Amino acid sequence: MRKVVDSNYLQCPELRQYLERSSENIAVLTDYASMEAYKGDTLTSIYRSMAILSEFQHQTEILKNTSVACGLSGRRTGLQRRLVDHPQTKGFGQYCQQLAEAKAGNPHYERQLLEMGRDATKQLDRMLSDAQAFSGAIDDIAKTYTAEELRIVRSGIPYSRSFGQKLTTHVLHLAATLFVRHPMVQRWPVARELPNTLIFRISLCAYLLAIEWISVGGVAATKPTRIRNDMVDVNFAAYATYFDGLLSKDQKVQRIHHDARFILENVFDCSISTVRK
Numbered sequence: 010m011r012k013v014v015d016s017n018y019l020q021c022p023e024l025r026q027y028l029e030r031s032s033e034n035i036a037v038l039t040d041y042a043s044m045e046a047y048k049g050d051t052l053t054s055i056y057r058s059m060a061i062l063s064e065f066q067h068q069t070e071i072l073k074n075t076s077v078a079c080g081l082s083g084r085r086t087g088l089q090r091r092l093v094d095h096p097q098t099k100g101f102g103q104y105c106q107q108l109a110e111a112k113a114g115n116p117h118y119e120r121q122l123l124e125m126g127r128d129a130t131k132q133l134d135r136m137l138s139d140a141q142a143f144s145g146a147i148d149d150i151a152k153t154y155t156a157e158e159l160r161i162v163r164s165g166i167p168y169s170r171s172f173g174q175k176l177t178t179h180v181l182h183l184a185a186t187l188f189v190r191h192p193m194v195q196r197w198p199v200a201r202e203l204p205n206t207l208i209f210r211i212s213l214c215a216y217l218l219a220i221e222w223i224s225v226g227g228v229a230a231t232k233p234t235r236i237r238n239d240m241v242d243v244n245f246a247a248y249a250t251y252f253d254g255l256l257s258k259d260q261k262v263q264r265i266h267h268d269a270r271f272i273l274e275n276v277f278d279c280s281i282s283t284v285r286k
Contacts, residue, residue: 010031010033010034010035010253010254011035011037011070011089011252011253012027012034012035012036012037012249012252012253012254012255012256013037013038013039013245013248013249013252013254013255013256014036014037014038014042014256014257015042015242015245015255015256015257015258015259015262016041016042016045016046016058016241016245017257017258017259018256018257018258019042019046019057019058019059019061019062020057020058020060020061021256021258023256024036024061024062024256025061025064025065027256028061028064028065028068032067032068034068035068035069035070036062036065036068036069036070036256037070037072037248037252038062038069038070038071038072039072039075039244039245039248040072040073040074040075041075041241041244041245042245043129044129044132044133045058045129045133045241046058046059046129047122047125047126047128047129047130048126048129048130048133049126049130051122051123051125051126051129052111052119052122052123052126055108055122055126056108056112059105059108062101062105063105063108063109066101066102066105067102069098069101070093070098071093071094071097071098071101072092072093072094072248073092073093073094074094075207075244076192076193077193078092078207079187079191079193079194079206079207079208079211080191080193080194080195081206081207082198082202082206083198083202083203083204083205083206083209084202084205085201085202085205088205088251089251089252092207092248092251107121108122133237133241136237136240136241137233137234137237139237139240140233140234140236140237140240141233141236143215143219143236143240144228144231144233144236146219147219147222147223147227147228148227148228150179150216150219150220150223151223151227153175153179154175154223158172158175159223162220162223162224163223163224163225165224173276176216176220177276179216180209180212180213180216183212183215183216184203184206184208184209184212184213187208187211187212188208191208194208204273204277204278204279205279207247207248210247210250210251210269210273211243211244211247213247213269213272213273214243214244214246214247214250214265214266214269215240215243217246217264217265217268217269218239218240218242218243218261218265221261221264221265222239239261242257242259242261242262242265243262243265245257245262245266246262246265246266246269247269249266249270250266250269250270250273250279254266
């Protein structure tokens, strides 16, 4: 089993239980999990966040950063392999050793950790402007639905065919916008590869997040930091669709991941059994 680990799960006893259950159980770490582990009081948070994984160094896989991953091919085979940062994964044991030395007071490694902490905090702070834009997008999306469709969203009734078609169209439009804007995209994917690209899966999960917010009346009084945190969760949900699931304490991100997986498998014929080769 290979499961993506949400940052809120890194210090949970359940993570240790998952890794102890079988040596074939792998914790998959994204760049956003690392950023959230580094932010704030770096020399306290990073040690706590990496403590369990440090005990299971050979059961930890590190993914390429999201910017690079967004430019990867959507070719059906080898999706997991392409997402993994093999040099970082191979070097995770050395990283854990340096982490231990920093914790013991090595000033050189402490300085490195603090620098990474500053970079992580800056990156997450930059996302606050994206959060404000996303807030406006949620309101715009809500306006495209009829009163009956909004009732469906807010009551949790299964989507109708017309609602599903509208959702699919909106996700495709959002993905197209991101493909145009993203600097790592070298070419447009062909139709059969599109649902396997990270940009498409992030778009799908972001749209499902918007639906979640619409179901509770929108985001008018919501702080940008909360929306930013939800946007980080979208990345966890999207990455987890390439693997065997998501380890998270957050029920909202679990729902988004579950719904995204259902749509990918039943609408776009994306099966996890095809991506490991």
